[in-house]
Amino acid sequence: MWNLKKKIKKESVFSFFLTFILLWVSFSGFPHSMAPKRQSSLPPQTKKPRLPPAPKPEKTSTSLDLPKGEKEQQEAIEHIDEVQNEIDRLNEQASEEILKVEQKYNKLRQPFFQKRSELIAKIPNFWVTTFVNHPQVSALLGEEDEEALHYLTRVEVTEFEDIKSGYRIDFYFDENPYFENKVLSKEFHLNESGDPSSKSTEIKWKSGKDLTKRSSQTQNKASRKRQHEEPESFFTWFTDHSDAGADELGEVIKDDIWPNPLQYYLVPDMDDEEGEGEEDDDDDEEEEGLEDIDEEGDEDEGEEDEDDDEGEEGEEDEGEDD
Template sequence: MSEIGASPAKIKKLDPSEQVHEAREYDPETQKALEEIDSCQNEIDQLNEKASEEILKVEQKYNKLRKPNFENRSKIIQRIPNFWVTAFVNHPQISAILEEEEEECLHYLTKLDVEEFDDIKSGYRIKFFFDENPYFENDVLTKEFHLGSTGDPASHSTDIKWKDGHNLLERFRQRMQQGEKSGGSGRKRPLDLRSFFSWFCDHGDPSADEIAEVIKDDMWPNPLQYFLVPDIEVENGEGDDDEEEEDLDEEEVDDNVVVVEEEIEEVDEEEEEEDEVQAEEDGEADE
């Protein structure tokens, strides 16, 4: 029996319009084993497809079960002033794209909603609900992501009806242009990053939209953790203050110990000097 892999590799000649592939020749036993592996792999792939279908059904089922909880949570959140803007500002990735004026605008954001399509893999939509505000006329701003296997990924967003003199997207673009002309001085962030509304209107690469994924997979499932960030920091800060006070107390005790030790040393030195003087006087008396 010939040694496995002993046959030299050779290049199969194909039509110039086709990509060149490397073809190998194997001994009969290896060839049979490879075919059996391929057959096993096909069975594994079929099971994986079946598992994906079952997982999809489970996710769809629990999305429906969770929906009343999300709706109830939204009603409760509306009782808390500035809940969503606080959560956004406390989120490290979302706050990184927030301009100061946009933060002011998000004080009018009353509700956030994320809806996955029935075919979860095909996409989702993010909806922002606003009270009447001085920036735009829309009550709801929606951005949809279509990520299905048919066709290229695409996204669409609501056309924002800006009120006169309050187009935050245009203001941001003007600041970026001024930053480019001035060499970048005075810019809040590098030019390659976006603002919140420039993200909302951007449809460059829907399949790799990090902000949308953060909102869908991190902010939406549990916004409370980001709303409570300041309180957590305050609690931690109080603990740090206690530790600092303890350290100061320890330092004061150490200083007192040092002072006492120095006083004892000074007393000992004075006693030694007195003993020496007395000894000298005694010696003179004897003479």
């Protein structure tokens, strides 16, 4: 029994020392070269080379090379351009809104245009008088054009629903000796590419009544004789499609005459006014001429009086000598 206890005691002491040694080894550790290496299941990683930092972008503005004053001007110009872009954007927005308003009121005006046309039809020669009294249109009218326009009974301007896309001008005529058409029209619109273009009614001239050919013959004769030169016929406008974007006559009729034709109908005849002015000038010239004659007569009388006085003085001197 004693031996068994002694044996157990020895084994306990041995276990204690063994545990102490193991703990000491675990805390102190083996030398790094003696420690077993741990194998990793992951492939060995290669260290990526470090790239140099990217250079900062250099300013390409030429203002860096300019003197201070010019640099400030250049920067100001760039800022002005930015502000102008904003102004243009607002202008474009305003144009779109104005277009919507114009479309609205264009529809509201139609009944009044119709009523006005009915009233104008009661006045003979209203439209030819209006055209003759308009300074720009009258310059395009020859004598035969005026005769043909005496048969013009109605003019209508129709703007398309999308006003930007164009408009049409219609001329209504009574039976006349010049052409067969009852209506002559010219239309202005944007083609597929967005460029302005125009098309018009083909005029069916009666035999020997084509005013467009007659005007060219008249011009040739005038150029040879250097006499009165007739303007190109008003009716050539219906066949001229060379520059629809700069058609002045169409713009004048649409924007100036059509909104208020009465103001030109009521204008006094310009030729009469010019004639009266010329007569007034002639009267003034005659009066000035009479005044000049009177003044010259007075001067002559004064000179005669002076001569008489000198003669009398000479006779008195001779008497004294005697």
